[in-house]
Amino acid sequence: MEKMSSVEDFAKIREVNILLIKEAKETGQKVVGIYCTYCPQELVLAAGAIPVSLCGTKEDPIAKAEEHLPRNLCPLIKSSYGFAVSDTCPFFHFSDLIIGETTCDGKKKMFELMQEIKPVFVMQLPHLNQTQASMDMWIDEMRRLKGFLEEKLATEITDEAIWQAIDVVNRETAAAKAICDLNQVEPPPLNGLDLLTVTWSRGFNSNKEEVIAMLDGLQKEYSSTDKESTPRKPRVLLTGCPVGLGTEKVIRLVDEVGGNVVAMENCSGYKTLELQTDTEYDDPLVALAHKYISIPCSCMSPNPYRMELLERMMNDFKVDAVIDLTWQACHTYNVEAYEVSKLVKSKGIPHLHLESDYSNSDLESIKVRIEALLEMVEQ
Template structure:
């Protein structure tokens, strides 16, 4: 059966283009909006405060020139794009945000948030250096509690335990649903392209009716399960199976995923923050509400953590579950933690699986596309 695209994807094609209008209408209706850049931002607290969380623009090349008027040119493109969007009001989600929730996942972001705080209300969560030490866990809980207090003061509300529990149930159900979606990619042939999988993940940030979004993903998963049963795929059955990991690679900065699939391979899992990293774990509903939220977010296997053993173990597990033929690790230029960790990850996966591994260091421009295509083609050819 020839490769084809699920019909349900037509809806996700329209979700992001409609988002700017939706957030404007919500703002005009009096809804409070909290913008965030990272999966470390505890959305349970935002929902419990009666506000709407929205991811902020950070994956387009066009605003980088504006960002470079203030920031060093050797900063990573994600930070320059984020700041360029912010200072030009070209990101409607930043424009309509009542508060920005930041996090210290890198030194560049810390300084960017310092500059942003001069023209936008902001709370910056200071991350500990590790998710393993008890002292760091205790410290992080105090940061989550401080953020809760800032939200309460900003919006003149009281965030109750009951409200946190209610928000937790909504988000946990969403995480389970996205885990079901990702699991369909274990099939051969894959029922969905990696680019379409990324589009669904990215849409989650811009559909503000969570019940509506859940219904749409349920419909997609049902269609994918039917395709699997019928042996229908988005790519041929003999396509090489690739796991993508590394830095956030949202829409607008998806060139590496596109090049992989244009070369005939299947992206079967997107581990990045823009992919499944945010949906890996649920909040433990048996714990005290704030403690449960704190614990869930701190276990995120981000390269800012040292050591980051969880990412290594997760990738080794994913290689087996998704029957991967290779791993592609993407690093933005100037992202030092992911760049250093790439060598560690390569050696770990070689020891565990002796798997082909390709590290790509790039930026948001298209200038290196031909060079990347050549490297990706050679990488796939090496697999036989």
């Protein structure tokens, strides 16, 4: 019988894996730090290395980052860089190599500075994702990354190993999607914070098969428990910039004022979960390129898939309100907020666009906005 697992198991992933990764390093295994969902982690797995998520979601190292970076930059970039430059993130510390992408201007220039600390490979991500030239370039970037990994990790990456990794990541993605989809019912089995804990923490697990088993176990656990009938809370969809533990203030505030974040369209959430690598291609790098270029990040221009996904999620998750969160100075999400608001309002669903940073200085003003949003649902 499959083992059941709980949200607490996911909450422990980060801590447990720091030790596991330390031990793996001692036996000579290599660790590759990745920042973004655009990074083809399959290539890292195929190289026999451990991919770990490094996205900066805490405020603590921002002051340190501001010694080198401008204050008026997105907090996610500052946090990521701050952790690196202050050597306060164990996962960055253990990383032998770092992979970045030219998603936004702030990130690509930050990665230049990060080169001083660790070897950083920056993939050039095309922003027009519907032309052949973009696709050719992106496939070429996959090949360049493969060459870089082979050289730095002194290994050969075979097609067979990539196909195996593709299978594993496809299964992990499907398992994560199944968890998120549980919340399509009322009442949602996972509250917003649980959902975030599961989807965000899974990136820190060094063993993919283990995380797939945990996701399956969690699904089993929630499918078998009887749903208590509780008063219906307004069902909120969160979209916009990435959110992780440490920057979950909006999710907490929604809960505090009586709502529930039932779905998240952001990076660690649903954004990538519909995307499976197509195994019908002859070349696994071409297959990967097709999947990764489809990710609906606001750095893509135009970015119609995000609107399609949002529209579908509003229906599937029976959403009562949408909150679009932009981190300060994230121009692409901030501009796209206008399109998002038009879409949401056209469905007659109350909508709130928030612009914030990682600090707690605006908790009260954000809270009153969220309260007013939920009042709009209840009226």
